[in-house]
Each structure stands twice: as structure tokens, then as C-alpha cells.
Amino acid sequence: MPIPKAELHLHIEGTLEPELAFQLAHRNNITLPYPDVQTLRDAYSFTDLQSFLDLYYRLMDVLRTEADFHDLATAYLTRAAAQGVRHAEIFFDPQAHTQRGIPLETVIDGLTSALDTSLQDHGISTHLILCFLRDQSAQEAMDTLDAARPHLHHITAVGLDSAEVGNPPEKFTEVFQAAADLGLRRVAHAGEEGPATYIWNALNHLGAERIDHGIRCMDDPELITHLATTQTPLTVCPFSNVRLRAVPTLDQHPLPAMMDAGLLVTVNSDDPAYFGGYVHDNYLGLQHHLGLTDEQLRTLARNSFTASFLTPERRDALI
Ligand code: ADE
Ligand code: ZN
Numbered sequence: 001m002p003i004p005k006a007e008l009h010l011h012i013e014g015t016l017e018p019e020l021a022f023q024l025a026h027r028n029n030i031t032l033p034y035p036d037v038q039t040l041r042d043a044y045s046f047t048d049l050q051s052f053l054d055l056y057y058r059l060m061d062v063l064r065t066e067a068d069f070h071d072l073a074t075a076y077l078t079r080a081a082a083q084g085v086r087h088a089e090i091f092f093d094p095q096a097h098t099q100r101g102i103p104l105e106t107v108i109d110g111l112t113s114a115l116d117t118s119l120q121d122h123g124i125s126t127h128l129i130l131c132f133l134r135d136q137s138a139q140e141a142m143d144t145l146d147a148a149r150p151h152l153h154h155i156t157a158v159g160l161d162s163a164e165v166g167n168p169p170e171k172f173t174e175v176f177q178a179a180a181d182l183g184l185r186r187v188a189h190a191g192e193e194g195p196a197t198y199i200w201n202a203l204n205h206l207g208a209e210r211i212d213h214g215i216r217c218m219d220d221p222e223l224i225t226h227l228a229t230t231q232t233p234l235t236v237c238p239f240s241n242v243r244l245r246a247v248p249t250l251d252q253h254p255l256p257a258m259m260d261a262g263l264l265v266t267v268n269s270d271d272p273a274y275f276g277g278y279v280h281d282n283y284l285g286l287q288h289h290l291g292l293t294d295e296q297l298r299t300l301a302r303n304s305f306t307a308s309f310l311t312p313e314r315r316d317a318l319i
Contacts, residue, residue: 002084002280003297004318006304007268009212009235010279011091011131011161012069012111013060014271015076024062024071032062044274049193049244050163052274060096069110077114079272081122083280086318087308089127090115091159094144095136104144108151127156127309129187132175134160134167141175149182156309157185159212160202164194169202176206185209185309187235191216193246196223203232210235210307215246217263218254228262233307238282240270250289259296266304 018040025032034040040059046052063069073090080088090111097107108128115126130148132141148155158179160172169188176186190202192213199217202208203226214234217223227234236255241247247254258265267286269279277285283300286292292300305319 002082003283003301004084004086005279005283005301006087006089006266006308006310006318007080007085007279008089008210008233008266008304008307009091009237009268009270010076010088011093011271012073012076013063013093013096014056014275015079015273016059016063016072017075017273020072020075021059021062024064024068028062028064028068030062030064032059044243046244046274049246052244052271053163056271056274057096061100063097064102066106066110066113069107070114073111073114077118077122077124077126079278081124083278085124085279087125087305087310087314088118089129089156089308091129091131091161093131093133093161094148095133095140098144098147104147104151108148108154112154125310125314128154129157129159130155130184131159131161132172133162134169134172134189135163138171138175141172142178145175145178145182152182152184155184157187159186160188160190160206161212164189164192164198168194168198169208170205173205176208180207187212189213192241193244196220199223199227209233213237213241213246215241215254215258218257218261224261224263227264231264233264233266233303234258235266235268235307237268237270237275238286239272239275239277243275250285253286253290255286256290256292256296259299264303264307265300266307267300268304 018037187210188202188208189212191199210233
């Protein structure tokens with residue numbers, strides 16, 4: 001049985017398996033530009049973050065109705081339960097849907113209809129994290145936050161994702177402040193492809209409480225010391241880093257060095273349908289390629305609960 005863990009870096013749209021994409025395309029009378037599941041899966045060969053994002057956004061076109069979002073979330077929860085996930089903090093990208101004419105309510109109602117019964121159905125508690133697309137304007141992010149106001153009881157935090165380089169965190173200072181004023185927690189992707197300065201800026205300008213990815217902190221000794229001292233969590237995604245070529249091979253992944261430096265590291269799957277495995281598969285990959293010990297895997301699992309936004313009561317019950 002996989003070790004119990006939390007998953008803190010998971011894009012629900014990145015759990016869209018090719019089989020489900022074809023099912024939803026059929027249900028919605030959409031013709032995908034791929035003849036079959038295998039041809040689509042074969043297209044999952046990426047050179048960098050942007051080459052992945054191009055396919056990720058294109059394939060989302062099959063997500064049209066509340067039932068589609070419900071089925072997407074249910075499929076993830078079923079797989080996550082088998083991977084030992086007991087708590088999941090799930091990203092979604094509202095702008096990727098509203099810009100295609102899908103109402104925000106459709107997205108949120110579909111997702112929450114699955115998440116609301118997840119503890120009973122799958123033994124997994126969940127939080128939702130609304131992400132702003134950093135390659136869109138700051139005004140569009142603010143409009144998205146405004147549109148989400150009636151749904152804030154479903155939302156725990158805001159995040160920042162999509163194309164990193166050239167879209168630094170400080171572009172979104174105002175909307176992150178507005179989110180904090182609404183009582184939302186804050187996380188941000190930083191230091192995936194972008195430089196260590198983006199991590200500093202996510203902390204200092206956005207008030208990010210967790211850094212998603214953050215692997216480029218290893219380029220900046222002062223930042224390593226700061227992150228270790230403050231025990232700021234980093235949600236690292238090893239398979240993603242290799243597939244998007246942020247790291248050449250799993251054997252060369254900096255995760256062991258990050259742990260040795262005293263960082264609060266967690267392991268996550270990012271977009272598991274695209275990157276070759278779910279969260280426990282990432283744990284096993286690290287064990288196999290980097291020789292992580294059972295004790296180190298237990299530390300990573302414990303870190304995942306420590307780094308979560310769970311109440312102290314449920315956190316203590318899970319650790
Ligand atoms: N959106 C989905 N996956 C992402 C990633 N790994 N980095 C940035 N944005 C994303
Ligand atoms: Zn991500």
C-alpha cells in the first residue's frame with residue numbers, strides 16, 4: 001500500500017487522460033485532431049514548458065459541461081486514492097475555460113460536485129486553488145478574482161501558473177493583495193524555468209506561502225538559506241521537470257540536494273496524465289533513480305501534510 005501523503009501541486013486539467021479526452025470529445029460532438037488514443041499519447045513529447053502548454057490548452061477544448069468537470073475530478077480522485085493520497089490541494093485554471101466561453105459556474109460546480117463527496121467516496125479531503133494565468137494581463141487576473149467572489153467558500157487559495165519566463169511574479173502584486181484581503185491563501189509557481197529572482201519576488205511581492213517547483217533556488221545560496229530558515233514549502237514535481245527538460249534526467253534531479261540543504265520539500269505530480277505518472281509513481285521514481293531511502297520517503301510524505309493548508313486537527317490526524 002502506498003505511503004499516505006498529501007498532493008499539493010496538481011493541475012486538474014493536467015489529469016485529462018487521452019482515453020477520457022476521447023470520451024468527452026465524443027459526448028460533446030468534437031473531433032480531436034488525433035485519430036486515436038495512441039497517436040495522442042505519442043504527441044506527449046515536450047521540449048520545454050511552452051510546448052507542453054500548447055497541447056494542454058488545446059486538449060481542454062473537450063471540457064464543456066458541468067458533467068465533464070465532474071468526471072475529470074472523479075477520475076483523478078480514484079487514481080489518487082490508489083496512490084495513497086489522503087489530501088489534495090487542486091489547481092484549476094478558470095481563464096483557460098472562461099476564454100473559450102465556458103462559464104466559471106460550470107467549472108466550479110462541476111469540480112465541487114465531485115470534490116464535496118471526496119472524503120466519503122475516496123478518503124481524500126480536498127482544497128481548491130484558483131490559478132491566474134501569468135501570460136495573460138494583470139487586469140484579466142483581477143477580473144477573474146472578481147468573477148470568483150460568489151464562489152469563494154469553495155476556494156482556499158490563489159496560485160500563479162502558465163508560461164513563466166518573461167512573466168515575473170510582480171506583474172500580479174495587486175491581485176494577490178486583493179486575494180489576501182479576501183482571506184485567501186497564496187501560492188505561486190516560481191523557479192521552474194524562471195530564475196531564482198522569481199522565487200524571491202513571489203515571496204516578497206506576492207506573499208507566496210508556498211513555492212510551486214522552486215528548483216532554481218539551488219542557483220542562489222542566499223535564497224536556499226532563506227527558504228530553509230523560514231521552512232517555506234517547495235512543491236517539487238520530478239517527472240514534470242524531466243519531461244519539460246528543466247532537469248536533464250531523473251538521476252540528476254536536485255531533490256536530494258534540496259533535502260540535504262534543509263528545505264521543506266514535497267513531491268507532487270503536476271500534470272500526471274502528461275508526464276508519465278501520478279504522485280506515488282514520482283516517489284517510486286525517486287527511490288529507483290536516486291536511491292532515496294524509505295526514511296527519506298517518509299520525510300517527504302510527512303512534509304506534504306506539514307506544507308498543506310489543512311487545519312491542525314486534520315493534519316495531526318493524518319501525520
Ligand atoms: N500549468 C500546468 N502545468 C504547469 C506547469 N508545470 N508550469 C506552469 N504552468 C502549468
Ligand atoms: Zn504546475
